Amino acid sequence: MREISVRRRACLLLAALTAASPVLSQTNRAIRVLVPGPAGSGMDAYLRAVSPAVSAKIGNPLVIENLPGAGGTLATAQAARASNDGHTLLIVSSNHVINPSLYKSLPYDVINDFSPVTIVGTVPMVMVASPGLAARTIPELIVQMKAKPGEFNFGSLGVGTVLHLAGAAFNIEAGVSTNHVPYKDASSLIADLANGQIQIAYLALPSVAQLVKAGRIKAMGVTNAQRAPAMPDVPAIAEFVPGYAMDAWIALLAPKGMALAQSKKYFEAFKEAMSDSAAKEALSAQGMIPILMPPEKVRGFMQEELAKQTALAHRVGLTAQ
Structure with a gap:
């Protein structure tokens, strides 16, 4: 009986630790973060500044994969095809919602093929x-x-x-x-x-x-x-020009269908990481203005930005290729 009781307590303790552990840490599997730009770009620099603190928070290493080319659509298309098991993230800039005005046949929908995580901030x-x-x-x-x-x-x-x-x-x-x-x-x-x-x-x-x-x-x-x-x-x-404003924002997305609870955990991890002293110093050097929008609000924000940029591209006379 004593052995059974000890085993039961051990199982209860393990269950409690697993429930309290951060995102996916029980698997220790790396999290791929796809970057539609080269090493040294603004998105890449942001990730490298916060990744140590994010990894410590979630208990999984972040592996940054740079896939530049085709206006960022190569990395974005790969993310859209990835599993929604929480092990793939995508970082994008404002160009994400401009691309539908530049390319006639994108292999993904910029809004509906992704699960929102957060709008990180803007780089002036x-x-x-x-x-x-x-x-x-x-x-x-x-x-x-x-x-x-x-x-x-x-x-x-x-x-x-x-x-x-x-x-x-x-x-x-x-x-x-x-x-x-x-x-x-x-x-x-x-x-x-x-x-x-x-x-x-x-x-x-x-x-x-x-x-x-x-x-x-x-x-x-x-x-x-x-x-x-x-x-x-x-x-x-x-x-001096009332009504003028153009933000270059950075967002984190995941493949369509990732659970909202998972998105929220990633949001909290990146939010906490951006308060880390080393990360704050690095981001300040980049001039980044934090926003940290929760996942529930990201889709609406991006829909508004898509409408705004599409209207502007039309006025400018951009033609999709």
């Missing part, structure tokens, strides 16, 4: 200008653009990117006409901007902060509705 974009540009402020720039319609060029990292649409939206809201010049890489864009080949450009804050500080280029305004904490002295474009 900055309108930057050539150091030789006469305009020092957004109002001065608008006056010059209106005086010389079609003579100003703005650079971005490709047609249909959120950076491109940030510039296109500025044209619309400010009532100006400028020419879009797409680049394949940031180094070429910045070189042309610095020497005056193009007058302005739209880039993520982390990629321009040191260049602005060094005086190689100048920051005109951030595209978020409010000023960015990492660049508090740089105004928001919205301060």
